[in-house]
Amino acid sequence: MAGHAATTEAPAAERDDDLVVVPARHPGRWLAVACIAVLAAMAVHLLVTNSRLQWSVVWQYVFSKPILTGVLRTLELTVIAMVIGVVIGILVAIGRLSPNPVLAKVAWLYSWFFRGTPLLVQLLFWFYLSALLTHVSIGIPFGPEFASASTNSLITPFLAAILGLGLNEGAYMSEIVRSGILAVPRGQAEAGQAIGMTRSEVMRRVVLPQAMRVIIPPTGNETIGMLKYTSLVIVIGYAELLTSASLIYARTFQTIPLLIVAALWYLAITAVLSIAQYYVERHFDRGFQPAAAKSRGSRLLRGERALRPAPEQPTVAMRSVS
Amino acid sequence: MFEARDIHKSFGHVEVLRGVSMTVRRGEVACLLGPSGSGKSTFLRCINHLEKFDAGRMWVDGELVGYRQSGRRLHELHDREIAQRRSRIGMVFQQFNLFPHRTALQNVMEGPVVVKRAKPRELMEEAHQLLRRVGLADKAHHYPSQLSGGQQQRVAIARALAMHPALMLFDEPTSALDPELVGEVLDVMRDLAAGGMTMIVVTHEIGFAREVADVAHFMADGVLVESGLPAEVLGNPQHERTRNFLSKVLA
Numbered sequence: 001m002a003g004h005a006a007t008t009e010a011p012a013a014e015r016d017d018d019l020v021v022v023p024a025r026h027p028g029r030w031l032a033v034a035c036i037a038v039l040a041a042m043a044v045h046l047l048v049t050n051s052r053l054q055w056s057v058v059w060q061y062v063f064s065k066p067i068l069t070g071v072l073r074t075l076e077l078t079v080i081a082m083v084i085g086v087v088i089g090i091l092v093a094i095g096r097l098s099p100n101p102v103l104a105k106v107a108w109l110y111s112w113f114f115r116g117t118p119l120l121v122q123l124l125f126w127f128y129l130s131a132l133l134t135h136v137s138i139g140i141p142f143g144p145e146f147a148s149a150s151t152n153s154l155i156t157p158f159l160a161a162i163l164g165l166g167l168n169e170g171a172y173m174s175e176i177v178r179s180g181i182l183a184v185p186r187g188q189a190e191a192g193q194a195i196g197m198t199r200s201e202v203m204r205r206v207v208l209p210q211a212m213r214v215i216i217p218p219t220g221n222e223t224i225g226m227l228k229y230t231s232l233v234i235v236i237g238y239a240e241l242l243t244s245a246s247l248i249y250a251r252t253f254q255t256i257p258l259l260i261v262a263a264l265w266y267l268a269i270t271a272v273l274s275i276a277q278y279y280v281e282r283h284f285d286r287g288f289q290p291a292a293a294k295s296r297g298s299r300l301l302r303g304e305r306a307l308r309p310a311p312e313q314p315t316v317a318m319r320s321v322s
Numbered sequence: 323m324f325e326a327r328d329i330h331k332s333f334g335h336v337e338v339l340r341g342v343s344m345t346v347r348r349g350e351v352a353c354l355l356g357p358s359g360s361g362k363s364t365f366l367r368c369i370n371h372l373e374k375f376d377a378g379r380m381w382v383d384g385e386l387v388g389y390r391q392s393g394r395r396l397h398e399l400h401d402r403e404i405a406q407r408r409s410r411i412g413m414v415f416q417q418f419n420l421f422p423h424r425t426a427l428q429n430v431m432e433g434p435v436v437v438k439r440a441k442p443r444e445l446m447e448e449a450h451q452l453l454r455r456v457g458l459a460d461k462a463h464h465y466p467s468q469l470s471g472g473q474q475q476r477v478a479i480a481r482a483l484a485m486h487p488a489l490m491l492f493d494e495p496t497s498a499l500d501p502e503l504v505g506e507v508l509d510v511m512r513d514l515a516a517g518g519m520t521m522i523v524v525t526h527e528i529g530f531a532r533e534v535a536d537v538a539h540f541m542a543d544g545v546l547v548e549s550g551l552p553a554e555v556l557g558n559p560q561h562e563r564t565r566n567f568l569s570k571v572l573a
Contacts, residue, residue: 190415196437287422287425
């Protein structure tokens with residue numbers, strides 16, 4: 001208030017060089033910092049002093065063989081399920097945008113079904129598929145069979161996990177891919193068609209590469225999500241990371257330390273995936289940012305210089321505020 | 323070279339083309355003028371199968387547009403056949419529509435590489451030559467976002483030429499440009515016309531039409547109101563609609 005009054009009192013003809021820029025004060029920020037500091041201290045205190053966390057047990061198991069095997073299987077499930085999900089997602093998205101009405105309906109039905117039932121139910125369903133179909137065979141429909149196998153021996157926990165996670169992911173990915181395709185301006189497809197490309201060439205060469213910019217960030221999100229959804233396969237007994245940890249604590253009753261072991265690994269892998277996502281995004285941004293980025297950078301620089309308060313006479317500044 | 327006979331086209335209940343007939347001979351430049359919403363762009367897009375017309379017939383280079391004739395039957399064309407026909411017609415859009423994820427050179431090579439399965443290495447020379455022809459030899463490795471509107475449109479023209487089209491369609495090629503960039507694009511088009519390219523140009527550039535066109539067509543409300551030598555149609559319009567339009571554009 002005092003500062004405000006001072007400026008109104010100042011005569012308009014006053015010389016410019018004895019004016020002082022007063023940086024804005026942010027008491028709210030200091031309050032927030034104080035609160036967070038207290039909470040952080042409490043958290044660290046808990047982590048260090050609570051003996052039930054048993055950090056020695058954590059370090060004992062974090063690189064143990066069953067846990068490392070579990071990590072590898074979790075990674076394997078994540079990668080395979082995401083590859084299946086992306087492939088199905090692209091196919092279903094193209095299907096939904098197809099001029100063929102039957103295809104569009106079937107694609108819609110797919111994403112409705114797999115998004116509409118819980119992933120846990122789907123995993124259990126694939127695992128217990130043998131209760132529905134005793135045999136799976138390859139042959140002519142309603143005609144002779146060429147090869148046949150019992151579902152029980154065919155559907156291992158691993159295959160059930162892959163089917164459950166991959167088919168479910170395909171439904172979510174299809175929406176992401178579809179939004180990416182729709183984000184590419186219509187003129188792009190027309191330009192491709194005008195030089196004589198077929199619909200599929202336009203899709204592959206023109207639309208999808210540009211749609212990737214929109215598709216990649218949420219796909220990174222989905223991958224990180226998938227990493228953790230793989231832990232759901234604990235219900236069908238496939239020994240990935242969480243299942244491996246649970247098998248150990250079922251034996252030793254060191255529940256909390258082993259859950260921390262699993263959590264540490266999930267966090268570490270998520271960090272690596274986030275870094276990978278950054279580089280993939282940068283790759284698909286080519287052609288979109290150079291000119292814009294340059295001007296944005298220089299504008300920032302200019303802005304920063306203009307906004308920096310005049311350094312001289314800080315004491316005067318303080319006084320005029322108080 | 324090009325003939326349209328009684329073309330009709332509706333979007334829903336709105337009839338945007340109400341019986342358009344037009345002939346363009348080989349090497350001729352036809353300018354299509356008229357107020358916005360008169361159906362010029364729709365007509366142009368029909369030629370390249372970007373829109374389907376409801377009635378009438380069109381021929382490009384002796385081939386029926388949209389159909390394949392066998393005996394007394396007209397078979398609707400499939401995607402692949404349409405793409406094949408389009409590859410012989412070049413099109414330049416109002417918004418350029420360059421592929422933003424490819425450099426100028428890659429934009430020019432995209433058509434021959436994908437559609438004609440040409441080897442990029444063998445194309446390089448011709449692609450550079452096309453860029454030189456539109457005055458952009460030094461911009462080959464620039465992305466569209468690094469080029470001005472006029473430069474982008476010239477790359478778009480080079481991209482269309484790379485397919486060796488028999489007919490070039492221009493859909494208001496200078497309407498999205500800053501005024502000082504219009505000239506460089508018109509210069510390229512002027513060169514093209516002088517080189518004997520058959521061109522159909524939808525434009526608001528009366529000066530260009532007067533100077534370069536062999537025939538000027540004035541279109542309003544989905545019909546050709548007036549056609550003839552540019553000097554006649556633009557200099558001494560017979561129809562009320564044409565006079566109205568010209569007085570507004572030239573004002």
